Amino acid sequence: MKNISQMNSNSRVWIYQADRFLSPDEVRGIVAKVPAFVDQWTSHGASMEASIEVFHHLFLVVAADESKALASGCGIDTSVRFVKDLGKSIGVDFFDRRMVAFGELGAIQLSPMNEFWAMRKSGMVQSDTPVFDNLVKTVAQFGMNWHVPFQESWYQEAWAG
Numbered sequence: 001m002k003n004i005s006q007m008n009s010n011s012r013v014w015i016y017q018a019d020r021f022l023s024p025d026e027v028r029g030i031v032a033k034v035p036a037f038v039d040q041w042t043s044h045g046a047s048m049e050a051s052i053e054v055f056h057h058l059f060l061v062v063a064a065d066e067s068k069a070l071a072s073g074c075g076i077d078t079s080v081r082f083v084k085d086l087g088k089s090i091g092v093d094f095f096d097r098r099m100v101a102f103g104e105l106g107a108i109q110l111s112p113m114n115e116f117w118a119m120r121k122s123g124m125v126q127s128d129t130p131v132f133d134n135l136v137k138t139v140a141q142f143g144m145n146w147h148v149p150f151q152e153s154w155y156q157e158a159w160a161g
Helices: 024-039 072-088 113-122 139-145 154-160
Strands: 014-016 050-055 059-064 100-104 107-110 131-132 148-149
Touching: 014 072, 014 139, 024 050, 024 072, 050 100, 059 072, 059 113, 107 113, 113 154
Parallel strands: none
Antiparallel strands: 014 059, 050 059, 100 107, 100 131, 131 148
C-alpha cells in the first residue's frame, strides 16, 4: 500500500477529523485495520488504488486514485462505513464537524467552532494562525493547502461573510 505522499497528485482526498486526539494504541489499532480494507475496497467492482493514514493523532486521511477507478457513491459509502466502524470501535466521532483544529504542528489545539470564533473575535486567533482546512479535495491540495494560515482558509471566507 502506498503512502498518501506517493499517490497521484490528482487523487481524491477525504479528511476525517476525530473529536479528540487519538492515543498511540488507538492509532496502531487503526493502522492495523487499514491494509485489509484497502485491499478489498472496490467501486462498481473495480479495485481502488488507495491510501489511508493517520496524521497528528487527530486526522484520518483517505486518498483514492480516481484515474484507476472512480470513487462512485457505493465506493464512497463503503469507505464511510469503514471510518464509522473505526470510530465506533474506539469511541471516537470522525464526523463531528463542529470542531476546529488549529495551531502549530506539535502544539495543535482542538476547539468547538463557537469557541474558535470567540477566539477569533478576541484576537487570540489571528490572520496568520495556522488552521487545518479539511475541505481540500486532492493529494496536491493536501500537501500544499491543508495546514495554512487562517487568512488562506475557508474559515476566512466564513469570517468575512
